[in-house]
Amino acid sequence: NLRDLPRGATIIVNTDEFTKRNLSKVGYTESPLDDGSLESYHVHPVALTSIAVEALASFTDLTRKEKERAKNMFALGLLSWLYTRPMDGTEAFLKAKFADKPEILEANLTALRAGFNYGETTEDFAVSYEVAPASMAAGTYRNVTGNVALSLGLVAAAHRAHLPLFLGSYPITPASDILHTLAGLKRYGVATMQAEDEIAGVGAALGASFGGALGVTTTSGPGLALKAETIGLAVSLELPLIVCDIQRGGPSTGLPTKTEQADLLQALFGRNGESPVAVVAPSTPADCFDIAVEAVRIATTYRTPVIVLSDGYLANGSEPWRLPRTSELPDIAVEFATEPNATDDKGEPVFHPYLRDPETLARPWAIPGTPGLEHRVGGIEKADVTGNISYDPDNHDHMTRLRQAKVDGIADTIAPLEVDDPTADADVLVLGWGSTFGPVSAAVRLARNTGVRVAQAHLRHLNPFPANTGEVLRRYERVIVPEMNLGQLALLLRAKYLVDVESHTSVRGLPFQAGELADVIATAVASLSDAHLKETAQ
Secondary structure, eight states: OOOGGGGTTTEEEEEGGGGGHHHTTOOOOOOTTTTTTTTTTTTEEHHHHHHHHHHHHHTTTOHHHHHHHHHHHHHHHHHHTTTTTTSSHHHHHHHHTTTHHHHHHHHHHHHHHHHHHHHHHHHOOOOOOOOOOOOOSOOEEEEEHHEEEEEEHHHHHHHOOOOOOEEEOOOOOOOEEEHHHTTTGGGGEEEEOOOOOHHHHHHHHHHHHHTEEEEEEEHHHHHHHTTHHHHHHHHHHHEEEEEEEEEOSSTTTOOOSSOOOOTHHHHOOOSSSOOOEEEOOOOTTTHHHHHHHHHHHHHHHHOOOOEEEHHHHHHHHHEEEEEEOOGGGGGOOOOOSSOEEEEESSSEEEETTOOTTTOOOOOOOOTTOOTOOOOSSSSSOOBBBBBOOOOHHHHHHHHHHHHHHHHHHGGSSSOOEEEOOOOOOOSSSEEGGGGHHHHHHHHHHHHHHTOOEEEEESSSSEESSOOOHHHHHHSSSSSEEEEEEHHHHHHHHHHOOOOOEEEEEESSSSSSOHHHHHHHHHHHHHHHHHHHHHHOOO
């Protein structure tokens, strides 16, 4: 982890682990504590394990191994002192977690307080820190990971739509937590099925949507590839379906525990034929809740599959999340077809399953078994309006364009792309998507603190894009697009808007570093300024 630390950083070392045996296991012939390799850092050697064990000497019923586990609590206590943090919340958490294990509770509390006291009494730390309270809106908060927030968002949206929620899923890292979380929420009308494979999971979810439920499936990149045919079937059937792709490093099995954003093109184009789907992406762990609600709104309103592109960084990352009031959530009104919607040549009432809403182009959603609404479903092309099987060339062209127009029309109901440009005169725009929001925002702040004028925007809707995206891109002389792939969004933007965006990419399985992006921004602004000076001189 040393390469992740800036020069001058503080390192607290558990000296008990730096034994000759342990050092030899990792290929060291000499301890880094003695060879001068850490001279650029503030190193504080602390025998964390030994001191923690000594602090628990009175706990005679605990084995030494059990006492050694308390070193983490000792370290947490030391860090609480170092950052001037009260321990009331930590102690309350421990009391709740170990309520039925009083001796373990007391041992952890003792180690925690011992670490805090060590910080107060040792003379090794000349400096302590204080983190100012975050400026946050009033409300009730809880800590939430991206996967948990996504799960809660799906449940909340299903309730707003008055639909039962069905999850058909095959466990895969890093998406499995969604299955685990929803399996514990059955009291809210949630049904979960752990399928035998990826194809069965999405097939069950689509079947649930056909039956009048909100069908959801979860996966990662390899599973999204396996689900492609059934997602295409959902496009043909024109039924709502939520596909949550928690991206990880690829290709193939790739890096299951590492993050990446390399499924964007697969989400848009990874099916046979012209098979348009809506694609959205959360920006933070807490935003996973909102993006789940938005995905359900789009899927049910437009009768279309929606792919949610989260990733391992968001899925496992956490942040404080303000619990929204029900009144703050959108009203997701779902109306099922209950009676015939047309008449035949004889004036008799009939049901036309592909007679579309003139505004959304969505077809009726009829629950199987509704009297008089019998109709065909399947992957073979349907005739417009009637839904009968059709091989007519003109009809296929017409239906293909209708399905595309339906997805394109989603742009009419999504918010325009917002730009953060405080000076209103920036020439450089940094445009991110998905989990790059955090690093990009931090990098932009760093750059602005040095006097650099730069604008920032972030895409949450990736298909379709917000209606004003092209206008925003053309407003700036240079547009930088950081991505954890080899430039997939940049490719799309260049093709659609003919703007020569500049791609800055990384596929290391790690999020961007803010300092790295700040340097990229500063270089771009400086080179543009130099170009302006040369033009003026000429």
